[in-house]
Amino acid sequence: SIFQASLTDDIYEEVEELLIQTDMGMDTVTTLVANVEKQMSRKEKQNSSMVFDSLRQELISMINTHDTAIRKAPAGFPTVVFVVGVNGTGKTTSVAKLANRLLADKKKVVLAACDTFRGAAIEQLEVWAQRTGTYLVKHQHGADAAAVAFDAVESAKARGADYLLVDTAGRLHTNKNLMEELKKIKRTVEKRIPSAPHEILITIDAVTGQNAVPQVKTFHEALNLTGIILTKLDGTAKGGIVVRIQHELNIPVKFIGIGESMDDLLPFDSKEFVHALFE
Amino acid sequence: SLSEKLNSVFKNLRGYGRLSEKNIKDALREIKLALLEADVNYIVVKEFVEAVKEKAVGSKVLDSITPGQQIVKIVHDEIVRLMGGTPYPVELKGKKNRIMLVGLQGSGKTTSAAKLASYFRKKGFSPFMVALDIQRPAAMDQLAFLGKQIDVPVYLDKKEKKVVKIAEQAMEKARQTEVSLELFDTAGRLHIDDALMDELISLKNTIKPDEILFVADSMTGQDAVNSIKVFHDKLSLTGVILTKIDGDARGGAALSIKSTTGCPIRFVGIGEKINDFDVFYPERMASRVLG
Numbered sequence A: 001s002i003f004q005a006s007l008t009d010d011i012y013e014e015v016e017e018l019l020i021q022t023d024m025g026m027d028t029v030t031t032l033v034a035n036v037e038k039q040m041s042r043k044e045k046q047n048s049s050m051v052f053d054s055l056r057q058e059l060i061s062m063i064n065t066h067d068t069a070i071r072k073a074p075a076g077f078p079t080v081v082f083v084v085g086v087n088g089t090g091k092t093t094s095v096a097k098l099a100n101r102l103l104a105d106k107k108k109v110v111l112a113a114c115d116t117f118r119g120a121a122i123e124q125l126e127v128w129a130q131r132t133g134t135y136l137v138k139h140q141h142g143a144d145a146a147a148v149a150f151d152a153v154e155s156a157k158a159r160g161a162d163y164l165l166v167d168t169a170g171r172l173h174t175n176k177n178l179m180e181e182l183k184k185i186k187r188t189v190e191k192r193i194p195s196a197p198h199e200i201l202i203t204i205d206a207v208t209g210q211n212a213v214p215q216v217k218t219f220h221e222a223l224n225l226t227g228i229i230l231t232k233l234d235g236t237a238k239g240g241i242v243v244r245i246q247h248e249l250n251i252p253v254k255f256i257g258i259g260e261s262m263d264d265l266l267p268f269d270s271k272e273f274v275h276a277l278f279e
Numbered sequence B: 001s002l003s004e005k006l007n008s009v010f011k012n013l014r015g016y017g018r019l020s021e022k023n024i025k026d027a028l029r030e031i032k033l034a035l036l037e038a039d040v041n042y043i044v045v046k047e048f049v050e051a052v053k054e055k056a057v058g059s060k061v062l063d064s065i066t067p068g069q070q071i072v073k074i075v076h077d078e079i080v081r082l083m084g085g086t087p088y089p090v091e092l093k094g095k096k097n098r099i100m101l102v103g104l105q106g107s108g109k110t111t112s113a114a115k116l117a118s119y120f121r122k123k124g125f126s127p128f129m130v131a132l133d134i135q136r137p138a139a140m141d142q143l144a145f146l147g148k149q150i151d152v153p154v155y156l157d158k159k160e161k162k163v164v165k166i167a168e169q170a171m172e173k174a175r176q177t178e179v180s181l182e183l184f185d186t187a188g189r190l191h192i193d194d195a196l197m198d199e200l201i202s203l204k205n206t207i208k209p210d211e212i213l214f215v216a217d218s219m220t221g222q223d224a225v226n227s228i229k230v231f232h233d234k235l236s237l238t239g240v241i242l243t244k245i246d247g248d249a250r251g252g253a254a255l256s257i258k259s260t261t262g263c264p265i266r267f268v269g270i271g272e273k274i275n276d277f278d279v280f281y282p283e284r285m286a287s288r289v290l291g
């Protein structure tokens, strides 16, 4: 058709520009565009809306894991969930949101204040514990985080809690000592409940660029992550980096954060996410 | 690294003037990929590559025995130039200085307020911090904790619901003392939240700060220019503090921010402790972005 020449020249450049701006990274974009071009080459007629349909399909199939459930502990044990991640990405707020979600589901929840380092971190979680009506296990500022975790597991077991949510201090994946501290907290919990922690979620701020990949890689190598919480998606950032993360590391996004209140958490929906990438 | 990649693009050349169109095209593509991987904004990358292309087809590169190194130098110098060339830390002049800190959620404003207080105290100023984040749980406690840690007074009001009133009360209190630097920490907010952006405008009109610094996370990707453009349009920022440089984020946002808004990066956050604070050096950032 007479539109074919202009279609292939400009449309793929337009697609590349659009996808790059979602923070997907050049490698992932190149793979996607190549897949779409292959799909398009099999078609008799082509137009730009078909390109975008094919692109959406390719994206949805690239985000191939649909795992938004929180794993359950074996009967008789509280399910232990760790929330970890780089500084300021939304861990403490996400712990509050998860607690709120579980409580709405009539579950019994206990929180652990394992950020014993940052100023007023315990106070911050304390406010959330009050607002959600959850029991908080805490020690004094500067206490050993692993000791708090140990205490929290005992407390959760004694109270017959369904879930124990552990808030941890922000840390850069490049800080070896802090990554070791996190492994120690994990080992401490494993000693008390062999199958725990049952869920280790990393928070990734939607504004993060390509650095999210080494973040997830390093935390994953240290702890064996089970999922991602993509926070601050209520901003203008698209969070497209999770497509690259899924494609390269196969770690599922389980939840998205869409605001600062305790209700602002939703299970990840790949179709909605892909549609939002193009808005 | 980009220098290694560029050198390999040209490694099979011998002698002068043998650079082909393809060599230049390959080199420009490597530069584009490296800058995108470093999180430089897509539009900024396009303009940058055009600028480098113009310089690259100049005689310096064509006559060079090591065209790869020549292009690396052009790229490096262009990045340094775009980031302002030389360090430009905030310098306080008068007897009463006011600095307001603004930015997206979690970027490091509260921590940076304390770092600035300590930095300027070492320069002989008497700092005073004002807690204007009345929304985030325990935000005021966080600033109070930091103030206590560095022995700097903090003004906070847990009862007042209007931040403008808190700012006025704080400034009145400061007026009665020898305080020479007032630092205002504000709540993180989205640039698309009109009500909260209006709140910042009211605060600016009340405080009339000497400096309004946007605190940005160095791991920010393509969205960096979207947020800073709005903050800059509405507040006329006087600079940026780039935080969490102690990580391995390449920090391309630094280049995007400066080249799209002209806002100079004044300081960097290099850790969580009070002393983890430094002047921004464009040369060092250029090397980091180049990888």
Ligand SMILES: Nc1nc2c(ncn2[C@@H]2O[C@H](COP(=O)(O)OP(=O)(O)OP(=O)(O)O)[C@@H](O)[C@H]2O)c(=O)[nH]1
Pocket (backbone or CB within 6 Å): A085, A086, A087, A088, A089, A090, A091, A092, A093, A094, A115, A118, A121, A168, A169, A170, A171, A203, A231, A232, A233, A234, A235, A256, A257, A258, A259, A260, A264, B105, B106, B136, B188, B190
């Ligand atoms: N708009 C928006 N803000 C969020 C979201 N999640 C968290 N925040 C805000 O981001 C800021 C940081 O959140 P925190 O929960 O303290 O982050 P953190 O990872 O625990 O921080 P550190 O413990 O200091 O590493 C706060 O101002 C939160 O209100 C979200 O989904 N949307």
Ligand SMILES: Nc1nc2c(ncn2[C@@H]2O[C@H](COP(=O)(O)OP(=O)(O)OP(=O)(O)O)[C@@H](O)[C@H]2O)c(=O)[nH]1
Pocket (backbone or CB within 6 Å): A087, A088, A118, A170, A172, B103, B104, B105, B106, B107, B108, B109, B110, B111, B112, B133, B136, B139, B186, B187, B188, B189, B215, B243, B244, B245, B246, B247, B268, B269, B270, B271, B272, B276
């Ligand atoms: N590694 C590192 N961490 C930093 C740096 N600056 C701040 N942080 C950490 O980042 C997290 C967020 O810092 P805050 O000062 O609470 O950020 P904020 O902008 O005030 O957050 P909101 O008020 O919620 O918007 C904390 O864990 C800080 O310790 C830095 O330069 N390097």
Ligand SMILES: [Mg+2]
Pocket (backbone or CB within 6 Å): A091, A092, A093, A115, A121, A168, A169, A170
């Ligand atoms: Mg926290």
Ligand SMILES: [Mg+2]
Pocket (backbone or CB within 6 Å): B109, B110, B111, B133, B139, B186, B187, B188
């Ligand atoms: Mg703050």
